[in-house]
Amino acid sequence: MNDASTHCPDMGSAMNILTNHPPTAELQRLDAAHHMHPFTAGAELAKKGARIITRADGVTLTDSEGRTFLDGMAGLWCVNIGYGRSELAEAAARQMRELPYYNTFFQTSHVPVIALSAKLAELTPNDLNHVFYAGSGSEANDTNIRLARHYWSARGKPQKKIIISRKNAYHGSTMGGASLGGMQPMHAQGGLPIADIHHIDQPDWYLEGGEHSPEEFGLERARQLEQAIETLGEDNIAAFIAEPVQGAGGVIVPPETYWPELQRICDAHEILLIVDEVICGFGRTGNWFGTETFGLRPDIITIAKGLSSGYAPIGGSVVTDHVAEVIDNGGDFNHGYTYSGHPVAAAVALENLRILQEEKIIDRVRDDIAPYLAEKWGQLAEHPLVGYSNICGMMASLALTPDKSARAVFAAERGTAGLICRGHSFDSGLVMRHVGDRMVISPPLVMTRPDVDSLIERAGRALDLTHRELIDKGLMVAA
Numbered sequence: 296m297n298d299a300s301t302h303c304p305d306m307g308s309a310m311n312i313l314t315n316h317p318p319t320a321e322l323q324r325l326d327a328a329h330h331m332h333p334f335t336a337g338a339e340l341a342k343k344g345a346r347i348i349t350r351a352d353g354v355t356l357t358d359s360e361g362r363t364f365l366d367g368m369a370g371l372w373c374v375n376i377g378y379g380r381s382e383l384a385e386a387a388a389r390q391m392r393e394l395p396y397y398n399t400f401f402q403t404s405h406v407p408v409i410a411l412s413a414k415l416a417e418l419t420p421n422d423l424n425h426v427f428y429a430g431s432g433s434e435a436n437d438t439n440i441r442l443a444r445h446y447w448s449a450r451g452k453p454q455k456k457i458i459i460s461r462k463n464a465y466h467g468s469t470m471g472g473a474s475l476g477g478m479q480p481m482h483a484q485g486g487l488p489i490a491d492i493h494h495i496d497q498p499d500w501y502l503e504g505g506e507h508s509p510e511e512f513g514l515e516r517a518r519q520l521e522q523a524i525e526t527l528g529e530d531n532i533a534a535f536i537a538e539p540v541q542g543a544g545g546v547i548v549p550p551e552t553y554w555p556e557l558q559r560i561c562d563a564h565e566i567l568l569i570v571d572e573v574i575c576g577f578g579r580t581g582n583w584f585g586t587e588t589f590g591l592r593p594d595i596i597t598i599a600k601g602l603s604s605g606y607a608p609i610g611g612s613v614v615t616d617h618v619a620e621v622i623d624n625g626g627d628f629n630h631g632y633t634y635s636g637h638p639v640a641a642a643v644a645l646e647n648l649r650i651l652q653e654e655k656i657i658d659r660v661r662d663d664i665a666p667y668l669a670e671k672w673g674q675l676a677e678h679p680l681v682g683y684s685n686i687c688g689m690m691a692s693l694a695l696t697p698d699k700s701a702r703a704v705f706a707a708e709r710g711t712a713g714l715i716c717r718g719h720s721f722d723s724g725l726v727m728r729h730v731g732d733r734m735v736i737s738p739p740l741v742m743t744r745p746d747v748d749s750l751i752e753r754a755g756r757a758l759d760l761t762h763r764e765l766i767d768k769g770l771m772v773a774a
């Protein structure tokens with residue numbers, strides 16, 4: 296803090312800058328000077344300045360210039376109940392006054408963590424009845440690596456260590472989470488993956504299905520798990536991990552044949568199935584969990600994001616009676632986070648779950664708003680720039696293409712068209728994200744039909760503007 300010119304004169308009082316903030320340009324200057332952004336090229340962002348979001352209500356964001364946006368991403372796939380629910384603010388304030396923090400390490404517990412655990416045992420399917428808490432989805436997946444390996448160790452099979460995952464999966468950004476994930480640009484930084492993680496191919500029919508029908512392709516990709524088990528040896532494998540629907544990978548809904556075959560393979564072999572429900576959980580697919588939508592029987596699920604609708608950072612691993620029994624009888628599990636089961640986050644999560652349940656938000660997703668969104672989203676697939684659309688509940692994608700008849704990809708660098716479309720989308724008042732040249736949405740579950748109409752209208756405008764710009768720049772060219 297030597298360079299006086301880069302720090303704010305009002306910083307002596309943090310409340311002052313929060314309640315009466317300086318103009319956008321000043322905030323952008325301070326942001327560029329002192330804040331390092333995730334998944335961002337800092338120098339590039341510093342040149343144009345970050346967009347600064349100042350408030351939100353329902354499904355609408357407001358920035359520091361007073362512009363409003365329909366939040367087609369529910370923040371980062373997490374604000375399931377929408378913004379501005381004061382009940383959650385009150386739950387947090389009440390808990391902070393009562394007991395702002397206490398740990399759960401030293402044979403102690405507290406009321407919010409007990410209540411939340413019992414609630415999760417009730418809401419999660421089958422005999423997933425035991426929760427180990429983390430501060431995020433990434434941490435929970437790190438826990439899962441240790442849980443799965445320790446489980447086999449406690450059963451006298453310490454050599455069962457390998458965890459099989461998939462290319463283009465997303466399981467978080469910690470060393471463990473990013474290793475489980477199959478994102479090449481992440482592996483390239485920091486020497487990942489860690490040892491004993493093996494990746495098989497993803498079920499992305501649009502980009503990788505070639506001449507196969509989606510059904511054939513789904514079976515083929517699922518059977519890669521069986522081949523990997525044969526090659527690596529069942530005696531060396533602890534678990535298989537996957538998201539029911541890949542989220543950050545581009546909302547890739549697998550072919551219908553895929554999950555039943557994977558479940559069959561997991562049943563036929565002595566390996567744990569870890570289902571990463573961080574996005575799919577808490578209503579996004581039209582059921583409480585993606586596990587129910589796809590008929591899965593996991594041994595462990597990962598939860599975060601929608602657990603608190605993003606109002607407080609909290610994640611966890613929910614395990615079956617059987618897994619818990621083995622771990623509980625395996626001596627000390629030498630693992631935990633200062634904020635495992637944080638009382639304020641737990642109180643907020645509990646209130647979020649109460650709202651999801653009492654307001655029947657997930658029933659409404661399944662019976663009304665997701666089918667309505669699916670109908671309208673499908674119409675966007677008619678657009679000349681769109682090669683394929685995918686939707687599952689309230690998560691959806693559009694693959695942009697220079698030639699819709701051929702499932703073609705662009706000659707331009709991957710992500711060029713997607714980035715242009717994201718810009719036009721923002722300018723049209725819609726937050727829509729791009730993953731390569733796929734556009735994705737994951738809006739709050741509380742969207743109304745008029746909200747959906749407005750989302751579709753703005754997405755359509757963004758597609759039109761993108762199409763025109765790609766033509767003007769000579770980029771409607773297939774690779």
Ligand SMILES: *Cc1c(COP(=O)(O)O)cnc(C)c1O
Pocket residue numbers: 372430431432433434436465466467468472538542543571572573574599600610
């Ligand atoms: C976001 C995400 C994670 C990581 O959660 P964080 O809270 O960002 O650490 C893990 N798995 C999936 C499927 C996710 O989408």
